[in-house]
Amino acid sequence: MDRKDCIFCRIADRDIPSPLLYDDEYVCAFRDLNPKAPTHILIIPKKHVASLAELEEEDFELVARIARVAKQLAEEEGIAEKGYRLLSNCRADAGQEVPHLHFHLLGGRRLSDIC
Ligand code: 5GP
Ligand code: ZN
Secondary structure, three states: OOHHHOHHHHHHOOOOOOOEEEEOOOEEEEEOOOOOOOEEEEEEEOOOOOOHHHOOHHHHHHHHHHHHHHHHHHHHHOOOOOOEEEEOOOOHHHOOOOOOOOEEEEEOOOOOOOO
């Protein structure tokens, strides 16, 4: 996958301008274009990994980094105390639309749905 062909690689590369709420060597975070909750942030690895199903052994550390960033952002957004959800849609049955691994950080309202 050429990074130019992936919208989230382009955001990570600062090729498409999107204000970053978090940015380090491995991970960045930005607000979802179409928010489903008062706080709706996408947290991604800068490395192109298509989904959870494509994670290789050396990539699992990235997921831990993302969990740490989610905790920090939830505190900054003021949603940590009441609660929040961190989820990643994997492939078609989960409704994954963007084929670059991302975790949704959702909060600021009571979240329902199936889990
Ligand atoms: P998925 O369904 O793949 O789990 O979620 C993809 C998410 O990416 C959707 O919530 C959608 O609103 C968001 N999204 C798609 N394109 C862009 C974009 O160019 N910028 C931002 N910030 N979010 C996007
Ligand atoms: Zn990508």
